[in-house]
Amino acid sequence: THDADGNLYVSVTSTKRDFSRVFEEVMNPEPNGALVCLRANGSSELVADGLWLANGTAISPDEEAVYVLQSGARDCIRVPIRKDGGFGKPEVYSKDFPGIPDGMAFDVEGTLYVTCIFNHKKDADGKISLVGCNQIIKVDRHGRWETIIEDHSGKIEHPSNCAFGGADMKRLYIANMEADHFGYADLDIAGHKLRHQR
Numbered sequence: 482t483h484d485a486d487g488n489l490y491v492s493v494t495s496t497k498r499d500f501s502r503v504f505e506e507v508m509n510p511e512p513n514g515a516l517v518c519l520r521a522n523g524s525s526e527l528v529a530d531g532l533w534l535a536n537g538t539a540i541s542p543d544e545e546a547v548y549v550l551q552s553g554a555r556d557c558i559r560v561p562i563r564k565d566g567g568f569g570k571p572e573v574y575s576k577d578f579p580g581i582p583d584g585m586a587f588d589v590e591g592t593l594y595v596t597c598i599f600n601h602k603k604d605a606d607g608k609i610s611l612v613g614c615n616q617i618i619k620v621d622r623h624g625r626w627e628t629i630i631e632d633h634s635g636k637i638e639h640p641s642n643c644a645f646g647g648a649d650m651k652r653l654y655i656a657n658m659e660a661d662h663f664g665y666a667d668l669d670i671a672g673h674k675l676r677h678q679r
Contacts, residue, residue: 510553580614584642645672
């Protein structure tokens, strides 16, 4: 996620495990994630650490904060961006999601659309596995969320990310981890244009 000054915000899912072992933290979350800002001048800065499986990032349309999904905590945190370019203290923006969040996008009014990719399922022997959640939730500007899509027909299969596009920016495209196609939903409101779309 880029801001208007060209700074790139990158989530680090785990600072303790390489990608081949991240699944261990999905099953047993730990606060090993981080958010990093890669400045336009080439320098880098740690924005926040101790995050629970840091995942999708997005910058609010007013560019006053960067948002990060914590897959391990099933929530979204908000990190204020100060006018001097520094950062405020991370705070929980929305929580208790119906599934493990993965990706998100803002509309022009500041509402977030979040993909929920998995849920934990415990069998009779107590063994935990992951099952598809297949939900898209909408989070209003006060952090309240509601499910707007729940699909088990195969149109979305483990939705991993989403982005607005189309001629009027009102189509929400949905990437699927367990399918060979993209899904989409036509909404009544346009998405916030990312830096490269402006």
